[in-house]
Amino acid sequence: MLNPTGSQILVGASDNTFEYTLSGGANVDNYNIQTVFGTLAVTDGTNPDDEMEVDDALVVSIIDQNEKNGNGTVTYYDLNDSVTYNIDVTNIYDEGKTITLQTIEGVLIDQNTFYNVPKGENISTTARSGISEADILAGEFTAQVTANVGELTK
Numbered sequence: 001m002l003n004p005t006g007s008q009i010l011v012g013a014s015d016n017t018f019e020y021t022l023s024g025g026a027n028v029d030n031y032n033i034q035t036v037f038g039t040l041a042v043t044d045g046t047n048p049d050d051e052m053e054v055d056d057a058l059v060v061s062i063i064d065q066n067e068k069n070g071n072g073t074v075t076y077y078d079l080n081d082s083v084t085y086n087i088d089v090t091n092i093y094d095e096g097k098t099i100t101l102q103t104i105e106g107v108l109i110d111q112n113t114f115y116n117v118p119k120g121e122n123i124s125t126t127a128r129s130g131i132s133e134a135d136i137l138a139g140e141f142t143a144q145v146t147a148n149v150g151e152l153t154k
Helices: 133-139
Strands: 002-004 013-015 018-020 037-042 060-065 080-090 097-103 107-109 113-117 122-131 145-150
Touching: 037 133, 060 145, 080 097, 080 145, 097 122, 113 122
Parallel strands: none
Antiparallel strands: 002 018, 013 037, 060 080, 080 122, 097 113, 097 145, 107 122
């Protein structure tokens, strides 16, 4: 039986080891077992050698506070109506980071910089925008937030 001991779930790397046991009654002399330990790495897709990128939905979520209920009811807006969003961001790295939020023009974020966010922790803030004539003509509006992750602030 093989029992791995590595448990990396955030972006980063950790030693990957394992323990094994042979089934009852097995003759140890019949086996030549070589153990090779390595490193378990989780990447974020920012390096050219990374095979996969982290799904944005695992990092940033935006929820319209004006949504009347969670059963799929559509909320209609008029010109100059205010739309308020909850923004939640997760630090997906295995060390503390500073997270800075950026959004599109016309959207105001209550707090856009969060210093020294611990590994795996979530931060939350609120953003507001107004419905423009262009939004009404398009029949939709866009809420977009980018989370930039930097090093810890000393």
